[in-house]
């Protein structure tokens with residue numbers, strides 16, 4: 360497998376699948392350029408090594424065909440600024456304009472193609488469409504980890520047209536290396552902290568982690584399904600009744616595997632889903648009717664802290680409570696600071712999944728943990744042990 364570090368890009372045209380799915384305001388200005396900034400080192404590496412770059416991405420969820428609000432043309436000024444070159448644009452990702460502009464591209468130049476998802480063939484993984492994209496370049500590079508769990512034309516299918524000249528960009532290889540530091544090379548004790556609203560999206564990862572980790576800490580809305588499974592009274596807290604048995608089975612499996620499953624013993628409860636609600640601390644197994652648990656309590660916060668600080672490898676996905684509201688953010692903050700302290704003592708910490716990333720950013724701790732993963736869904740599927748199509752297509 361080729362590597363971006365030692366490949367000779369001289370006079371090569373490199374088509375890079377990037378994740379430029381950035382949020383835009385109503386003036387089409389980028390409101391968060393994290394994803395674009397993340398791709399800059401990969402692009403600059405190819406340019407400085409004598410190659411020309413053709414960029415392709417999706418943006419938003421266009422329904423059927425081109426829509427101005429989802430055009431990648433809005434990204435040209437910022438991208439040109441970040442790369443320090445005048446980025447060219449093809450207003451269709453395939454067809455004559457894309458072919459001509461790609462053919463005329465010189466080393467050091469950059470062409471951005473229009474939104475891939477203006478064609479339904481992108482998400483359906485159409486081979487003919489992928490072949491047309493492939494025809495524009497000599498080398499294929501995938502640097503869009505956020506879509507690596509999808510077998511789309513540009514993320515996976517296209518790779519077959521570059522049997523030799525295909526590779527990961529820096530984002531992809533960093534993500535894979537860092538996730539492997541947890542799932543393949545994690546030093547024990549390994550602790551997984553899982554929170555967020557629902558069990559439904561996380562049960563597979565919980566089941567998959569049971570034979571890989573030493574501790575599983577459960578927080579967030581999903582803790583109440585586990586507490587219900589243990590016979591607790593959860594009042595009006597979020598519960599997925601249809602998953603109570605599944606939760607019970609997961610805890611039994613954990614016990615058989617000697618994995619410590621930590622369920623919160625106390626909670627911050629509120630009389631409504633509102634930052635200004637009346638609140639109190641409560642035993643998490645005895646929540647009165649009319650009250651709902653919106654955060655882990657202080658006793659649990661301390662217990663979780665102790666487990667985290669004694670860990671060598673830490674994986675965190677999902678907030679411990681409704682951290683967007685200040686009165687229910689303490690548990691998430693406790694966990695975040697405990698992870699930072701453990702990291703300072705030498706532990707490896709991986710944070711991933713949209714809301715835990717938002718939380719770590721909110722507490723301004725993103726530089727105090729080992730790695731913050733950008734691909735929420737893709738990261739979870741990778742940890743679940745699934746083969747990601749975008750990874751498999753290159754790493755065959």
Ligand code: AMP
Nearest residue numbers: 555556557579580652653677680681714
């Ligand atoms: P997820 O997308 O499943 O990771 O869920 C993240 C969301 O879960 C965040 O927006 C939190 O506000 C929410 N959440 C966390 N704890 C609770 C809770 N106890 N009850 C309801 N929602 C919660």
